[in-house]
Amino acid sequence: MSNGRAVNGFLLDITGVLYNSIYKSDGVAIAKSAEAVDFLYKHSNVKFLSNAKGNSNRNVARRLQRLGINIREEDVITPAPVVAQYCRENKLRPHLFVREDVLQYFDGIDTSSPNCVVMGEVEEGFSFERINRAFRVLIDMPKPLLITMGNGKFFQRVDGPCIDVGAFAAALKFSTNCEVLNIGKPSRFYFEQGINALGMKPEEIVMVGDDLMSDVGGAQACGMRGIQVRTGKWRPDFEKLPVTPDLTADCLYDAVKLIADNGFRL
Amino acid sequence: MSNGRAVNGFLLDITGVLYNSIYKSDGVAIAKSAEAVDFLYKHSNVKFLSNAKGNSNRNVARRLQRLGINIREEDVITPAPVVAQYCRENKLRPHLFVREDVLQYFDGIDTSSPNCVVMGEVEEGFSFERINRAFRVLIDMPKPLLITMGNGKFFQRVDGPCIDVGAFAAALKFSTNCEVLNIGKPSRFYFEQGINALGMKPEEIVMVGDDLMSDVGGAQACGMRGIQVRTGKWRPDFEKLPVTPDLTADCLYDAVKLIADNGFRL
Numbered sequence: 001m002s003n004g005r006a007v008n009g010f011l012l013d014i015t016g017v018l019y020n021s022i023y024k025s026d027g028v029a030i031a032k033s034a035e036a037v038d039f040l041y042k043h044s045n046v047k048f049l050s051n052a053k054g055n056s057n058r059n060v061a062r063r064l065q066r067l068g069i070n071i072r073e074e075d076v077i078t079p080a081p082v083v084a085q086y087c088r089e090n091k092l093r094p095h096l097f098v099r100e101d102v103l104q105y106f107d108g109i110d111t112s113s114p115n116c117v118v119m120g121e122v123e124e125g126f127s128f129e130r131i132n133r134a135f136r137v138l139i140d141m142p143k144p145l146l147i148t149m150g151n152g153k154f155f156q157r158v159d160g161p162c163i164d165v166g167a168f169a170a171a172l173k174f175s176t177n178c179e180v181l182n183i184g185k186p187s188r189f190y191f192e193q194g195i196n197a198l199g200m201k202p203e204e205i206v207m208v209g210d211d212l213m214s215d216v217g218g219a220q221a222c223g224m225r226g227i228q229v230r231t232g233k234w235r236p237d238f239e240k241l242p243v244t245p246d247l248t249a250d251c252l253y254d255a256v257k258l259i260a261d262n263g264f265r266l
Numbered sequence: 267m268s269n270g271r272a273v274n275g276f277l278l279d280i281t282g283v284l285y286n287s288i289y290k291s292d293g294v295a296i297a298k299s300a301e302a303v304d305f306l307y308k309h310s311n312v313k314f315l316s317n318a319k320g321n322s323n324r325n326v327a328r329r330l331q332r333l334g335i336n337i338r339e340e341d342v343i344t345p346a347p348v349v350a351q352y353c354r355e356n357k358l359r360p361h362l363f364v365r366e367d368v369l370q371y372f373d374g375i376d377t378s379s380p381n382c383v384v385m386g387e388v389e390e391g392f393s394f395e396r397i398n399r400a401f402r403v404l405i406d407m408p409k410p411l412l413i414t415m416g417n418g419k420f421f422q423r424v425d426g427p428c429i430d431v432g433a434f435a436a437a438l439k440f441s442t443n444c445e446v447l448n449i450g451k452p453s454r455f456y457f458e459q460g461i462n463a464l465g466m467k468p469e470e471i472v473m474v475g476d477d478l479m480s481d482v483g484g485a486q487a488c489g490m491r492g493i494q495v496r497t498g499k500w501r502p503d504f505e506k507l508p509v510t511p512d513l514t515a516d517c518l519y520d521a522v523k524l525i526a527d528n529g530f531r532l
Contacts, residue, residue, distance in 0.1 A: 122394060123394055124394070126393075126394040127392075127393065127394075128388060128389055128390070128392040128393075128429075131429060132428050132429050135420070135427070135428070135429040135433075136426055136427065139420070139427055153440060153441040153442075154401070154405070154441055160402055161401070161402065161405055162398050162401070163394075163397060163398050163401040163437065163438070163441050164441070166440060166441070167401075167437035167438065167440045167441040168437055169440075170436045170437050170439070170440035171429065171433035171434055171436050171437040172429070172433065173436070174419060174432060174433045174435075174436035175419040175420055175429050175430070175432070175433040176419075
């Protein structure tokens with residue numbers, strides 16, 4: 001690894017890489033992630049590509065700042081504003097099954113007589129009646145379309161793993177035979193948001209994440225290098241899965257330090 | 267049809283055939299279903315094979331009786347007691363994601379350190395936290411097993427279609443890769459409960475239901491004849507689906523009258 005290829009930019013996952021999530025609290029910073037972020041702002045280029053669907057970019061950044069991790073709101077990429085832009089460009093009228101804090105991104109978008117469902121709700125706002133309303137919108141469409149903010153199997157909270165929005169997309173697909181469009185990792189369209197924000201070629205970028213299939217595999221499929229950290233939702237049995245990271249490190253800080261010590265090559 | 271084969275027994279679906287469901291109420295009887303049931307008790311043999319998962323057989327029968335439909339508790343077959351018996355016979359220790367009213371069937375079954383999940387909950391008792399508890403039980407098993415009480419895409423309430431337990435089975439399968447065992451229509455094991463209760467050969471029996479795939483197709487796959495009624499969840503586009511009923515009638519009463527007028531042959 002003494003040579004390797006140049007690393008000019010970093011895309012970082014947020015949850016499970018910078019901090020761990022605790023239900024109805026800010027969560028806890030992962031050791032030395034604050035230092036890693038400061039270092040990257042100073043010595044490289046960094047953007048944050050998250051599938052977080054419950055909060056606005058402003059509130060995602062503020063939460064991290066409260067944990068002592070100084071990320072800037074304008075460097076945060078989350079699915080909701082990307083989905084809203086996609087709706088605008090494609091003249092979609094979404095039924096919104098999303099958190100209150102991200103509704104602001106859909107201001108000005110016509111939501112009457114919906115021709116798709118946008119889903120990004122789990123945990124406290126999730127209820128039978130809400131998924132049933134989404135189901136009823138889809139079952140009445142000739143060609144039902146579900147846009148999901150991420151398609152994960154589970155997310156990790158400090159108290160344990162939690163079933164994620166991908167499962168409820170599978171539920172709605174089972175009952176309505178809808179098309180499912182994921183705007184979130186690992187979709188290429190979503191990774192391109194991060195690549196474009198860094199303004200460089202995919203091969204110059206490393207993506208650091210805790211989800212082997214979605215973060216690491218998804219980044220590699222887009223021509224980036226994928227780094228697995230052993231934090232967040234990482235599990236030892238990831239080794240059995242059919243994706244091989246370009247690097248596996250105990251935490252973000254270790255990954256950053258290793259690459260920096262190698263002259264920003266990997 | 268002036269000849270046809272003998273019909274010696276009737277298996278009737280309940281919801282959508284005898285009555286229509288209304289959220290948090292007894293629902294409403296379907297016209298002349300009470301007369302049809304009285305007639306069958308007098309002139310033929312009849313059992314009721316339902317995927318209803320929220321109430322005990324006693325409360326299912328009482329609800330129908332309050333609507334003026336005189337079905338007997340001992341003739342009602344629902345999944346919960348069948349699942350409980352299956353757990354006993356197979357030494358399963360279920361995590362119970364079911365309605366309170368059916369917990370009684372699981373009395374005496376060890377539910378500590380569960381080795382399967384039993385799911386039959388939708389509507390008011392469904393919550394993110396409850397499906398998440400089921401998810402956590404499954405994700406921790408080496409060979410996760412989910413037993414679902416029915417596997418329907420949706421059920422019909424008077425206010426509209428509602429996403430059903432089959433969707434949430436698909437959700438849990440997506441996130442845990444669990445095996446899904448349906449104990450409910452259209453599983454052969456479950457239809458056999460009805461066949462055995464009537465104590466006759468499948469070819470002597472007709473199943474009357476509102477769900478083309480589950481009731482009609484499932485019965486036919488077991489050697490019974492399947493009758494579609496145009497009540498409950500019936501939709502005109504059922505005609506595009508790959509199951510052809512042995513008879514389609516506007517309602518249960520019409521089906522029963524037609525068969526009786528033909529000398530109990532179809």
